Amino acid sequence: MDQQEWTRIFQIEIAELQSKGHTWNLEFDETIVPNSPKLGWETYIRKTSARFSCTSCRRSWPSNRVMVIFHMHLMYGQGTVKVRPSRQECKRCQNAPMVKPHVESNNIQILMENLVEKIRIKCYHENLGQKKRPYKAFDVKSPHEPNHCEGCKLGICTRD
Numbered sequence: 001m002d003q004q005e006w007t008r009i010f011q012i013e014i015a016e017l018q019s020k021g022h023t024w025n026l027e028f029d030e031t032i033v034p035n036s037p038k039l040g041w042e043t044y045i046r047k048t049s050a051r052f053s054c055t056s057c058r059r060s061w062p063s064n065r066v067m068v069i070f071h072m073h074l075m076y077g078q079g080t081v082k083v084r085p086s087r088q089e090c091k092r093c094q095n096a097p098m099v100k101p102h103v104e105s106n107n108i109q110i111l112m113e114n115l116v117e118k119i120r121i122k123c124y125h126e127n128l129g130q131k132k133r134p135y136k137a138f139d140v141k142s143p144h145e146p147n148h149c150e151g152c153k154l155g156i157c158t159r160d
Contacts, residue, residue, distance in 0.1 A: 003028055006083070006108055013112040017079070017119065024079035024119075029071075032084050034156045037071045042122040044070040047158050048111055048135045050101030054090035062138035063088060065158065066101045067151035070115055074123040081115065086151035098150055107135045 010026040018024060037043045046068050053060040067086040073079065087098035103111070110133045120126040144157075151157035 009108050009112045013116045022077045022079055026081050029082040030084055032071050032082050034069050034154050041071045041073045044118040045156055046114055048107045049138050050103045052088050052099050056093045056096055059090055062140050064137045064140055065144050067156050072119055089148045091145050091148050110135050
């Protein structure tokens with residue numbers, strides 16, 4: 001997973017709010033709990049598509065059910081967004097480790113556009129209405145595997 005790409009796209013999308021004199025940072029944090037933000041923090045959870053690659057057997061697979069958890073906070077002009085993309089594990093390997101997703105740039109872009117909109121609504125109390133920007137889905141041949149999905153284990157996966 002390319003954290004630099006996420007940060008680069010976030011900084012482009014958040015630039016308008018930074019022009020108001022506010023500073024925003026994106027931090028990756030695998031310890032944040034989906035619907036239990038710290039006091040004063042807001043939660044936003046969004047689904048996207050990504051590819052995974054097993055670190056044991058090198059098998060790779062696509063998924064259209066990759067949940068991304070964001071916690072956001074603005075205080076005294078300093079904004080922080082903590083992000084945790086949910087991981088998956090290989091269904092073929094015994095004791096396979098959870099692996100991070102590889103999200104393509106165009107889907108990171110859509111995630112960040114939606115995130116900045118949520119920041120404006122939740123942290124700046126702007127009334128923007130609802131815009132749905134769909135992510136680019138993969139053609140997935142096999143069914144979702146809840147036993148191998150961190151989002152399912154956390155109770156946030158949208159298995160529709």
